[in-house]
Amino acid sequence: MAKILVADDEQFLREMVAFKLGNAGHEVLVAVDGAEALRLASTRSPDLILLDVMMPGLDGFEVLRRIKGDAALSRIPVIMLTAKGQERDVVAGLGTGAADYVVKPFSLKELTMRIDKALSGRAQA
Amino acid sequence: VPISVDGHAAGAFYLTWWTERRALTDLEVATLRAVGQQLGALLRNVRLREALRVRAERLSALTGLNHEISASLDMNEVLTQIARAASMLMDVPLARIWLTDTPHRVVHGGAIWDAEDGPPFPRASVPFGTAGAGWVADHAQPLNVPDVFADDRFVHREWWRARGFTSYLALPIIRDGEVIAVLSMIGRRPFRLDDDEQRLLESLVAQASAAVRNAALYRSLDDVKARLAETLRRNESILNATSDAIYGLDRQGRAIFVNPAACAMTGFTTDEVLGNFPHDLVHHSRADGRPYPRRDCPATDSLRSGAVRFVRDEILWRKDGTSLDVEYTSAPILEGRDVVGAVVTVRDATERRAVERMKDDFIATVSHQLRTPLTAIRGHLELVLDTEVGPLTAAQEKFLRVAIESADRLGDLVNSLLDVDRVERGRIHIRRDPVDVPRLIEDVAALFRVQAEHKGLTLDVDLARVPPVPGDYDRLHQAFSNLVANAVRYTAHGGVRVGVGPAPDGVAVVIDDTGVGIPEGERARLFTRFFRGEHPTVRGQAGTGLGLLITKGIIEQHGGRIDVESAAGSGTRFRVALPVEPQGDAGDGEDSRR
Numbered sequence: 016m017a018k019i020l021v022a023d024d025e026q027f028l029r030e031m032v033a034f035k036l037g038n039a040g041h042e043v044l045v046a047v048d049g050a051e052a053l054r055l056a057s058t059r060s061p062d063l064i065l066l067d068v069m070m071p072g073l074d075g076f077e078v079l080r081r082i083k084g085d086a087a088l089s090r091i092p093v094i095m096l097t098a099k100g101q102e103r104d105v106v107a108g109l110g111t112g113a114a115d116y117v118v119k120p121f122s123l124k125e126l127t128m129r130i131d132k133a134l135s136g137r138a139q140a
Numbered sequence: 141v142p143i144s145v146d147g148h149a150a151g152a153f154y155l156t157w158w159t160e161r162r163a164l165t166d167l168e169v170a171t172l173r174a175v176g177q178q179l180g181a182l183l184r185n186v187r188l189r190e191a192l193r194v195r196a197e198r199l200s201a202l203t204g205l206n207h208e209i210s211a212s213l214d215m216n217e218v219l220t221q222i223a224r225a226a227s228m229l230m231d232v233p234l235a236r237i238w239l240t241d242t243p244h245r246v247v248h249g250g251a252i253w254d255a256e257d258g259p260p261f262p263r264a265s266v267p268f269g270t271a272g273a274g275w276v277a278d279h280a281q282p283l284n285v286p287d288v289f290a291d292d293r294f295v296h297r298e299w300w301r302a303r304g305f306t307s308y309l310a311l312p313i314i315r316d317g318e319v320i321a322v323l324s325m326i327g328r329r330p331f332r333l334d335d336d337e338q339r340l341l342e343s344l345v346a347q348a349s350a351a352v353r354n355a356a357l358y359r360s361l362d363d364v365k366a367r368l369a370e371t372l373r374r375n376e377s378i379l380n381a382t383s384d385a386i387y388g389l390d391r392q393g394r395a396i397f398v399n400p401a402a403c404a405m406t407g408f409t410t411d412e413v414l415g416n417f418p419h420d421l422v423h424h425s426r427a428d429g430r431p432y433p434r435r436d437c438p439a440t441d442s443l444r445s446g447a448v449r450f451v452r453d454e455i456l457w458r459k460d461g462t463s464l465d466v467e468y469t470s471a472p473i474l475e476g477r478d479v480v481g482a483v484v485t486v487r488d489a490t491e492r493r494a495v496e497r498m499k500d501d502f503i504a505t506v507s508h509q510l511r512t513p514l515t516a517i518r519g520h521l522e523l524v525l526d527t528e529v530g531p532l533t534a535a536q537e538k539f540l541r542v543a544i545e546s547a548d549r550l551g552d553l554v555n556s557l558l559d560v561d562r563v564e565r566g567r568i569h570i571r572r573d574p575v576d577v578p579r580l581i582e583d584v585a586a587l588f589r590v591q592a593e594h595k596g597l598t599l600d601v602d603l604a605r606v607p608p609v610p611g612d613y614d615r616l617h618q619a620f621s622n623l624v625a626n627a628v629r630y631t632a633h634g635g636v637r638v639g640v641g642p643a644p645d646g647v648a649v650v651i652d653d654t655g656v657g658i659p660e661g662e663r664a665r666l667f668t669r670f671f672r673g674e675h676p677t678v679r680g681q682a683g684t685g686l687g688l689l690i691t692k693g694i695i696e697q698h699g700g701r702i703d704v705e706s707a708a709g710s711g712t713r714f715r716v717a718l719p720v721e722p723q724g725d726a727g728d729g730e731d732s733r734r
Contacts, residue, residue, distance in 0.1 A: 025512050025516070027513075027516040027520075028512065028515055028516055028519070031516060031519040031520055031523065032519070034523060034528070035519070035523060035528065038528045069508060098504075098507065098508050098511055118555075119511045119512070119514075119515045120511055120514040120515035120517075120518045120519075120547065120548075120551040121515065121518075121519075122518065122519075122522060123519050123522045123523065123526075124522065124526075
C-alpha cells in the first residue's frame, strides 16, 4: 500500500478522504495548507499527493509548481482537487506536471480509482 | 388772331392801332395768320418740352422705385416707395397702400406717403364696402371720384375739408384673383389719366403686388428658417448632451459628424476626426494588439450590407495610446434602399465590465462555497453506504442511495449554473483544437452504455469518416453527453442511436431515440432555463433543466446549429451541425482575460 499526502484546507474533506484511503489500507498524511504540504512532501516523501487548488496562502498550483521544480520531489504524482470552472487552469496544471484532476463534488469511488491509476502509472514509470 | 396748335385754337392775340382807322390789307392779314401759326407751333413745343420733363421725372421716380424694391425686402419700405412714386406720378400730395384682410373683410391702412406731412386719415382700418379703399377691396375695381363731397362713400368730411382735398383715385392690387391691397391717391383736382399715366400706374400696382407677395414669402421663409434653426439647435443639443460617442460616417466610412462625447472619450478633436476614418484613428487594433483591418469592422459591414451590428467587448484606442472597454452599435443610414452612410454609437463599457467581473467572482465564490459542503455530504454518505463504518440494513442502504443521488443532482445544478451564466452571456471559452467527432461520440456513448443496458435499451453508434472539427473536446463532450443522457432518460423502450456523418460545410451528429417525444407546444421552450418535459412518465426524472440550454450555447459557440424534430409518442431526433471552417469572430475578444 502507498503513502498518500492529502492537502486540503477544509477539515471535513481532509478527514473524509483520509478515512477512505486509510480504510483502503493506505498510509495517510494530512496538510492543512500549501506550506505544510510542501514541508511534508520533502520530509516524508509520499508516494502520491492529493492537492486542493483553492487553499489560502500558497495555492495548489503554486505548490504543484514548486514540487515539479524540485528534483527530489518532481517524480511524485499529484492529483489536483478542483472546482468546476477551473478545468482550464487544471489542464494548464496537467501541462506543468499534475497526473490527473478530480472535480468537486467528487465521488470517493472515482477518487480511489484515479489514485490507483496514478499509482500504477508511477509503478510502471 | 387765333393761335392754333394742331388745328385746335389754343389762344388768340390782337393788334391795335392808335394812329389811324383803316382796314387791314390782305397781305397784313395773311402775315398775322402766319404769326399766329408760328406762335401755336412755339406753344406746342413748350408744352411738349414740359411733358417730356414730367415724363422724365416720372420715369426716374419709377427707376428709383425698382431699385428700392429690389434692394429692400422690408415690405413696408417697398410700399412706402410705391406710394411716393404714385404721388409723384399723379402729382398729388397723398398716396397710401391699404392691405386687405379678406377673412375679416376689412382693409388696414399701410404704407403712406404724405408730401405735406398733414394729419393722417382718422381711421386706421375700414370695413369692406365703406370709404374708398373698402369699396375698391370689395368690388375689385378702380374708383375715380372727382369730388368726394358729392359722394356718399366719403363720410369723414372734416378731414377732407381740413386738408383741402377733393378728389380720389384708388386701384385694386390683385394677386391670383384676389384683392390683396388697395393703392389710394388723394388730390385737389379731378384725376385724369392719359395712356402713359395709366400704364405707369399699372406698373406700380404690379410692383406693389409683387412686394406684398414677396413679403409674405419672406415672412414664411423667416418662419421656416427659425423653425429649422430651432430644430437644428435642439438636435445638436441632444447629440451634444448624450454621453454616448456618436460618429456619422459617409459611404466610404469617413466621419461627416462627430459629437463632443466622442471627442471626450477618445481625445481626438472634431477637426482631427472629420473627413478621416474614425476606424483608423480609434479602432485600428484589437484588444490583444493585433491589427483590426477596416474591412473587418462591423461599421464597414453596415455600409456594405446595410446590417445593424451590435458589438460588445471591444476596445477603442484613445489619442494618448490608452484603451477603453466599449460596446457599440453600427446602423446604416438609408435613403430609400441605398446605404448612404452609417451611424456608430459607442458606449463606455468600463462599468459594465467591472460589474460583470464582480458577478463572475461572486458566482465563482458562491459555487465554491456550495461545492465544499456538498463534497463533504456526498463523501460521508458514500463512506456510510460503502459500509466502511459498519453494516447497513436494507432500508438504511436504500435511503442513503436517495441521499447520494440527491447530492449528485445538487452538484450538477451548481455546476450547470456556472455554465448557464456563461452561455447566456456568450462567454463560454472555446478552444480551437482539431476534434475527431467519431471518437468523441464513442467516448460519450461508452459513458452511457451501462445505464442504457440497465434500462433494457440499445445504444448504437453509426460513425462515418468525417474531417476533424475545430473545437473544444471537453465542451463538445459535455454538449453531446447532455443530449445522449436526455435520450436515455426519456426513453423507456427501444433504444438510442447516434449517427455521425458529413454535412454541407461540416459534420452532422444525429441523436435519435424512441422515447416519449416532445409535444409541439413544448418545443419552443426546449432551450430555455429550467425547462423540464411535462410528460407524466418523465416527471421526477433526475436532471437540472439546464442541460439543453448549455448544449445549445456550446454548439453555437462553435458556430454550429442544433435543431429538434419530434412528435409526442414517436421519439425525438436532435440534429447538430458543426462547421469545419472556423467561424469568424465567435469567441473573439471574449474571455481573453481567462
